[in-house]
Amino acid sequence: AQKITQTQPGMFVQEKEAVTLDCTYDTSDPSYGLFWYKQPSSGEMIFLIYQGSYDQQNATEGRYSLNFQKARKSANLVISASQLGDSAMYFCAMREVQGAQKLVFGQGTRLTINP
Amino acid sequence: SQTIHQWPATLVQPVGSPLSLECTVEGTSNPNLYWYRQAAGRGLQLLFYSVGIGQISSEVPQNLSASRPQDRQFILSSKKLLLSDSGFYLCAWSGDRYYGYTFGSGTRLTVV
Numbered sequence: 481a482q483k484i485t486q487t488q489p490g491m492f493v494q495e496k497e498a499v500t501l502d503c504t505y506d507t508s509d510p511s512y513g514l515f516w517y518k519q520p521s522s523g524e525m526i527f528l529i530y531q532g533s534y535d536q537q538n539a540t541e542g543r544y545s546l547n548f549q550k551a552r553k554s555a556n557l558v559i560s561a562s563q564l565g566d567s568a569m570y571f572c573a574m575r576e577v578q579g580a581q582k583l584v585f586g587q588g589t590r591l592t593i594n595p
Numbered sequence: 596s597q598t599i600h601q602w603p604a605t606l607v608q609p610v611g612s613p614l615s616l617e618c619t620v621e622g623t624s625n626p627n628l629y630w631y632r633q634a635a636g637r638g639l640q641l642l643f644y645s646v647g648i649g650q651i652s653s654e655v656p657q658n659l660s661a662s663r664p665q666d667r668q669f670i671l672s673s674k675k676l677l678l679s680d681s682g683f684y685l686c687a688w689s690g691d692r693y694y695g696y697t698f699g700s701g702t703r704l705t706v707v
């Protein structure tokens with residue numbers, strides 16, 4: 481079974497600093513997708529970034545990058561130049577490629593950006 | 596473009612009352628559909644998923660059930676709510692492979 485582990489329940493960062501949110505995963509499938517979502521207090525789930533298991537390069541989307549280390553089974557999210565609006569819950573997730581394509585989530589990290 | 600609608604946004608129900616949450620998808624056909632529940636400050640737990648009309652798979656045994664009467668309609672139900680059913684319920688469809696799921700706006704259910 482697939483499993484996602486986020487070991488940082490909460491993080492506090494000064495505005496404009498870079499922040500790394502940790503994520504490790506476990507799966508026996510050779511093919512999978514890794515995602516990061518942002519959930520503000522409104523509850524909506526906002527897609528941030530995707531990394532495929534066979535992608536050679538780390539994914540980047542604006543200020544977000546995913547540090548993918550396949551051998552270590554880690555997929556850390558890096559946010560550069562943090563902003564006050566980045567304060568939210570962040571979830572790492574892994575998706576099956578075959579079958580029902582279920583998306584399994586970690587427990588999340590609450591990020592707080594201080595001015 | 597594809598959109599997903601979920602209602603109601605908030606719901607306060609007494610213990611023992613029935614529940615019906617509805618989710619509909621537009622702009623796609625034969626989507627995989629999912630119901631998740633999120634306890635306060637926690638991650639998302641997959642409750643049910645459906646790969647087609649009338650096909651329901653349960654991930655966690657519980658007081659809830661799901662149905663898919665039409666291709667783009669997914670319903671979460673309960674005959675008698677428990678206090679432990681309180682939470683934030685999210686409907687989703689599988690969407691684009693590279694962008695993960697598309698989520699509804701969620702329903703905050705409080706059982707009193």
